[in-house]
Structure formats: structure tokens, C-alpha cells
Amino acid sequence: MRFDVITLFPELFEPFFKSGITRRAFESRQVDVRLWNPRDHAQGNYRRVDDRPFGGGPGMVMMAEPLWRCLQAIRVDRAEPELACAPVVLFSPIGQKLDHAMATAWSESAGAVLLCGRYEGIDQRFIDACVDRQVSLGDFVLSGGEIAAIALLDSVARLMPGVLSDEGSHQQDSFNPALSGLLDSPHHTRPEVWEGPDGPVGVPAALLGGHHERIGRYRRDQSLTLSQALRPELVDQARAAGQLSKADETFLRTLKKL
Template sequence: MRFDIITLFPELFAPFLASGVTRRAYASGQVQVQLWNPRDYAEGMYRRVDDRPFGGGPGMVMLAEPLARCLAAIRAARHEEEGARAPVVLFSPIGKPLNQAQVEHWAASSGAILLCGRYEGIDQRFIDAHVDVQISLGDFVLSGGEIAAMALLDAVARLQPGVLHDAQSHECDSFSQALDGLLDCPHYTRPEAWAGRTVPAVLLSGHHAEIERWRRTQRLSLTARHRPDLIAAARAAGRLSAADEAVLAKNQQENAADLL
């Protein structure tokens, strides 16, 4: 798959693409990343890519024309045919929050063109004409879309075959379908005792069925406590068994007793 990134700061991506376990996806070409600076497509001596907003107000707005020329160059480089164009993705507060289901969708796609906004934003006419999808990382504001683009790339890259040491590692991640969309359970490693705290005995028992039951119980309990919306979604999708519901009912009773 191929991701073309439109950014005024391509230098931000160099250490990201060469670091961590996901670098394997970029080095192998499983996830191809091409960086494009719209300043290279601006006109005039100063290569301006922004201007003051009509109607007044603080900040600057990214110009539509350099972005349009940059996008045209990307589409030419991708040798796209009509009807098979890569979607243009803008990282924006009005987009749907990024979640694991979206990540899995992009991980199975052929890629996209990622547009990283800066300043007060992008001329709305370019957005109306060219942007297909808008994505948000959450209800907060970043200085630009580059961090959001890196978040999407990292989440997609780690799902590619051979990128993680254990091919099944990502299947046990929080929010994954293999965990029915629940949060993952706590994890422990050596030493068995640390700072007066010990590893749960069941994890040292070697009894795999009991260990899996403990992990499922922990996932249910943690999710119910911290993200009850995920429990509701799993229940609505028919992913919770009678045993799961018994665990949740017991937790609810214990929590109610603690409040008395």
C-alpha cells in the first residue's frame, strides 16, 4: 500500500519512518510513504502557501492553489486511473474519531493521500473540491496534522504481516475483534515479586485454561470499569457469553456492596 503525505514539514517524518518495530513495514515496502511539500508547488519568489483570512481574524489560511498543484502531481506519480483514485484524507476536528475498526480498514486498503493542515486551516474550497475523508484524533487541537498522520501510519504499519515479532500480537490488542472490542488485561513479567507486589498466582500455575479465564475476567472487569460503552457495544453485537454476563453481574454486585 502507498501513503502520500502532503506536509509543510516533511523533515518531521524522517526519524519516525526509521525508528521502532514499524520501520520494518517502511523498509520492506509493505507500506510505502512518499512526502510532498506544497511549498514546492507555490509560485513567486517567496513560495507562499498561506495568506490572511477573508473577513479578518487571527492566523493564516493555507492557499488552495499550491495544494491543488501538489495533489495533481501526486495523482500523476501514482499513475491513477479514473474511478480508482486514492482517497484524500484530512486530519480535522470535524472528522470521526480514529478507532481500531478504521485502522483495520486502512490496513487492508491500497493506501491514501494524507493532508496535514497547518495554521488556522485550509481554504474550504480545496476541502470541498478534493477531500474525501476527515479524521480526528480526539477533542483537542494540534499545531498540525503531521502527528495525526504518524498515528495512522503507525497503527496501519504494525498490522502488516511480519512487522511484529509475534504475528498474533496485534490480535490481543485492546479494541481488537479477537477480544470482542474489549480492553486488554493486565500483563506481568519478572521478577515474581516487586516492591511488595506479587504476580497473580494463576499466571504462574501453567494451567492455560485457568489463565485464559482469568484474562477474560480481567478484560471484562477493566472494560466495565473504565469503558462501559465498549461493554454495551459488545453486548449489542452479541459478543458476550452467559459466562461473561455472569462476571459482569458479579462485578456490579460487588461494586454496589462497596458503596454501602
């Protein structure tokens, strides 16, 4: 798949592509990412990409024309059929929130053009004419769309075959269908007893001894406990989808009695 990123700060992406386990996806071009600076497509001696907003107000607004020229260059480079152009995605507070289902859908797609806004925003005329979808990380505002673009690319890259050392790792992630969309359970590692600030703390007994069925039930119960306490809507969604077993429901009833 291929993602073309329109950004005024392409240098922000370089460390991300070279660090961590997901770099495998970018180095192998399983996730082929190409960076485009709209300033390279601006006109005039100053290569201006922003101007004051009509009607007044603080800040500057990204101009439509440099973005349009940049997008046209991307379309030519991608050499796509006119009726099968990659969608243009704008990162914006009004967009649909990025979640696991969206990341999975993008990991099974041919990619997209990711538009990273800056300043007070982008000329609405360009959005109306060229943007197909808007995506948000949450109910807060960032200085630009680059962090959101990196979040989307990372969530997609780790789902690609061979990227994670253990093929089953992402299946145990929070929100994954393999966990019925619930939160993941807590994790423990060596030493078996940690001399913490409040004294020695041992690993839960259920995780010791190699009894796989007992371990699986313990982790499921912990997942249910966390989800019910922190994100009860996830439990409701799993129940509505028929993803809770009789054992799950029995355990949840014990939580209500506590």
C-alpha cells in the same frame, strides 16, 4: 499499499520511519510512504503557501492553489485510473475519530493521500473540491496534522504481516475483535515478586503454573473488569453483538454486587 503525505514539515516523519518495530513495514515498503511539500509547488520567489483570511481574524490560512498543484503531481506519480484515485484524507477536529476499526480498514486498502493542515486551517474551497474524508484523533486541537498522520500510519503498519515479532500480538490489543472489542487485560513480567515502593508485590497467582484455561479466564475477567469500569459502552456493544459468553455474563453480575 501507498500513502502520499502532503506536509509543510516532511522532516518530522523521518525519525518515525527509522525507529521502533514498525520501521519494518516502511523499510520493506509494505506501507509505502512518500512525502510531498506543497511549498515545492507554490509560485513566486517566496514559494508562499499561506495568506491572511478573508473577513479578518487571527492567523493564516493555507492557500488552495499550492495544494492543488501538489495533489496533481501526486496523481501523476501514482498513475491511477481517473475513476480509481486514492482518497484524500484531511486531519481535522471535525473528522471521524480514528479507532481500531478504521485502522484495520486502512490496512486492507490501497492507501490514500494524507493532508496535514497547518496554521488556522485550509481554504475551504480546496476541502470542498478535493477532500474525500476527514479524520480526527480526538476532541482537541494540534498544531498540525503531522502527529495525526503518524498515528494513522503507525496503527496501520503494526497490522501488516511480519511487522510484529509475534503474529498474534495485535490480536490481543484493546478494541480488537479477538477481544470482542474490549480493553486488553493488564500484563506482568519478571521478577515474580517486585519490591515496589509500598512493599513486595507478586504476580497474580492465576498467571503462574502454566494452566492455560485458567490463565485465559483470568485475562478475560480482567478485560471485562477494566472495560466495565472505564468504557462500559464497549461491554454493551459486545453484548449487542452476541460476543459475551454465559461465563462472561456471570462474571459481570459479580462485579455489580461489589
